[in-house]
Amino acid sequence: MTRIIAGKARGARLAVPTAGTRPTSDRVRESLFGALESFDAFAGARVLDLYAGSGALGLESLSRGAASADLVEHGRAAASIVRRNAAIVAKAGGLSTARVHESTVRSFLQRAAGPFDLVFSDPPYDLADDAMTADLVALAPLLSADALVIIERARRSTPPELAVAGLDLIREKSYGDTTLWWAEPATAQPEAESQSR
Template identity: 80%
Template sequence: MTRIIAGTARGARLVVPRAGTRPTSDRVRESLFGALESADAIVGARVLDLYAGSGALGLETLSRGATSADLVEHGREAASVVRRNAATVAKAGAPSARVHQSTVRSFLLRASGPYDLVFSDPPYDLDDEAMTADLVTLAPLLAPDALVIIERAQRSTPPDLAAAGLELIREKAYGDTALWWAEPTPATESSQPEAESQSR
């Protein structure tokens, strides 16, 4: 059992799936959301929570003012738990989350975006190649100023952000858990000014 930390649904109790997921610890969530609020990254955001588990990350953003949240979880039992938790948070006054029982890749291939804030908290046993493929598939769905938060084991290989056109802006470890913050790499400056001067 865990709880929503702050916002409209503060204190709402969330159920955690019995097996097959790895909930983000309260300590990590408190630190993460404190930093996200300081960066003004939550209010009004369109949020995507991949490998949602209990849905705690995406639901926390709705409680704190996010506009919408898509929660993606493949496991049948876990997806059922996410739906229950989403109903609990909506009952407390937060916006309703959209829950998708799907693999991450399948969802990303049919999603439209754009997303402002994305959480990717894959199972520790997800291999590096699959992790990179997910990020590459995610990239076209990101808003230009989006934030992507990736959670993995501290001992894991760092995500290949460059392959997805992302750049690292922050990295922080909490015991065995590591968080990587990334954002889309700025587009290369176009030659528009030069073209305009030639047309005069």
């Protein structure tokens, strides 16, 4: 079990899949969401939670004021738990229910409309680096101009190829075996500079 940390659904208890997912630890979630609060990242945000697991990241965002949350989870058992958790959070906080998509991340991104303002990507540790990069490339056109993308991986993992996806790194922080990379859409090159290349 884990809980919603703050917001309208504070204290709501969430079930965690017993296999096939790697839940974000309470310590990492508390630090991450405290930092996101300082960025004023939640009010009215359209949130996307990829490899959702229990859905805790997207649902925490809804509790804290996000306008919507799309939770993507491929595993059938995990997606069922995400749906139940979404209903619990909606009821506890008087919130709209998150949309749960039982799908691979790549399939979802190929048909999604966007734009998204806050994206969590917490893939399994065994996801290959090239698959991670391909997901980020597919995500990039779905981002709003001032979007934040939070990528969580094992500290020993190769850092994500952000530039390939048109993203700039703005923060990197490790917690034990976990590293979070914060990214935003790359700023467009000034026209004169791009013409001189």
